[in-house]
Amino acid sequence: DIQMTQSPSSLSASIGxxxxxxxxxxxxxxxxxxxxxxxxxxxxxLLIYASSTLHTGVPSRFxxxxxxxxxxxxxxxLQPEDFATYYCxxxxxxxxxxxxxxxxxxxx
Amino acid sequence: ELQLVESxxxxxxxxxxxxxxxxxxxxxxxxxxxxxxRQAPGKGLxxxxxxxxxxxTHYADSVKGRFTISxxxxxxxxxxQMNSLRAEDTGVYFCARSFRAALDIWGQGTTVTVSS
Numbered sequence: 001d002i003q004m005t006q007s008p009s010s011l012s013a014s015i016g017x018x019x020x021x022x023x024x025x026x027x028x029x030x031x032x033x034x035x036x037x038x039x040x041x042x043x044x045x046l047l048i049y050a051s052s053t054l055h056t057g058v059p060s061r062f063x064x065x066x067x068x069x070x071x072x073x074x075x076x077x078l079q080p081e082d083f084a085t086y087y088c089x090x091x092x093x094x095x096x097x098x099x100x101x102x103x104x105x106x107x108x
Numbered sequence: 109e110l111q112l113v114e115s116x117x118x119x120x121x122x123x124x125x126x127x128x129x130x131x132x133x134x135x136x137x138x139x140x141x142x143x144x145x146r147q148a149p150g151k152g153l154x155x156x157x158x159x160x161x162x163x164x165t166h167y168a169d170s171v172k173g174r175f176t177i178s179x180x181x182x183x184x185x186x187x188x189q190m191n192s193l194r195a196e197d198t199g200v201y202f203c204a205r206s207f208r209a210a211l212d213i214w215g216q217g218t219t220v221t222v223s224s
Contacts, residue, residue: 034210036153043202043217044153049210087153091209095166097143097155 002026002090006100012108017078021103023071023088032092033071035064038102039084047086048073083107110134110213112186112203117218124193124222130186130203130215138181141206144188147217148199156201157188170196193222 003026013019023033031051036044046055048064051071061076075082088100116128128144130137144156157167157177165177176189186203198221204211 032209036211038153043214044211045214046210046212049208049212055210055212089153089211091206094209095155095158096168097145097158097211099145099153099155102152 001096002029002093002098004088004090004098004100006086006088006103008103009101010104010106012106013078014108015078015080019075019078019105021073021086021088021105023066023073023100025069025071025090025092028068029090029092031067032090033064033066034089034091035062035073036087036089037082037084038087044087049091078105110205112205112213112215114201114203114215114218117201117220119221119223120193121224122194122222125189125191126193126220128188128190128201128203128218128220130188132184132186132205135205135213136181137179137184137186137205142177142179142186143204143206143211144177144186145202145204145211146197146199146220147202148196151199154199158206159186190220193220195222198222 033051035048038044052064063074085102085104111133143158159177174192178187200217202217203215205213
């Protein structure tokens with residue numbers, strides 16, 4: 001099975017900051033990498049699929065990149081509604097649907 | 109509107125059974141790859157089970173032999189039959205639709221608590 005890791009596990013940031021979250025797969029997954037945002041008590045929401053394609057309605061300040069084993073999610077200018085936990089998930093070899101452990105973004 | 113609504117969660121003793129339901133609207137569960145994902149309290153997302161459009165099913169090792177995923181096309185509903193429940197099955201259970209190899213529609217979640 002493909003294992004996913006994320007770094008950092010948490011980060012503190014301020015409104016307007018540019019932040020980057022990294023996701024790494026245990027083997028090459030081409031561009032089959034998705035990103036989700038989850039707020040407390042809510043279901044996850046799809047942000048980006050296929051490494052860099054924004055899901056419908058997702059603001060353009062979110063950007064995804066990468067291929068092979070290394071991927072990044074960047075938020076260009078952090079907004080109040082972006083404080084949440086972010087998960088990556090590989091869809092190259094499923095099942096299983098492997099998720100990363102998550103990165104919590106909180107207020108500095 | 110494309111929507112999934114889960115129900116059926118609750119408090120169960122270890123060894124008990126529950127059936128979770130996930131009612132879909134705006135699309136057909138029978139034509140889509142559907143998944144159950146769970147989240148233990150304070151933890152991350154864990155895949156539980158999937159059913160392909162063609163009916164093939166798969167399970168995480170932790171639930172294999174105890175959980176069964178199914179669907180009712182006439183009711184447009186996805187199910188998860190959970191038997192021999194354990195404390196480690198406690199968490200929020202989400203159903204989700206896979207589209208373009210990503211989970212694009214999620215239900216609100218239903219809480220399962222296994223405790224004596």
